[in-house]
Amino acid sequence: MPYIKIEMNEGRTPEQKAALARAITDAVVEHAGAKRESVWIVFDDVARQNWAVAGELLDKPA
Template sequence: MPIITVKLAKGRTAEQKQQFVEAITKEAAKTLQVNEEWVTVIFDEYNRENWASGGQLHSIKFGEGFGRAGTE
């Protein structure tokens, strides 16, 4: 039973996450030779002010709304 955890910044729509889940489930089942029903995907979503890289918060480094094109 594969469990796949996806960490990402908040802002994706339910439709985007559904498309992602369908694609990753299909590929995981094919590659690992398991039933698609056995594949679990868990999203861990973070606010940009709770995510940093290179010593700087993403909310400051990239600005508000960065990476959200097409999500509204």
């Protein structure tokens, strides 16, 4: 069972997540030979204040 966890900044719409889930599932089925019904995807929406890049928070406090 492929289990795919996607961590990204919060703010995507349900429609965007659904489209992404379809595209990723299609890719895993095509390239990894998995059965469609066995592909699990979890979206972990992370608030910008909980991300840092190059030592800087993405959502810097004022």
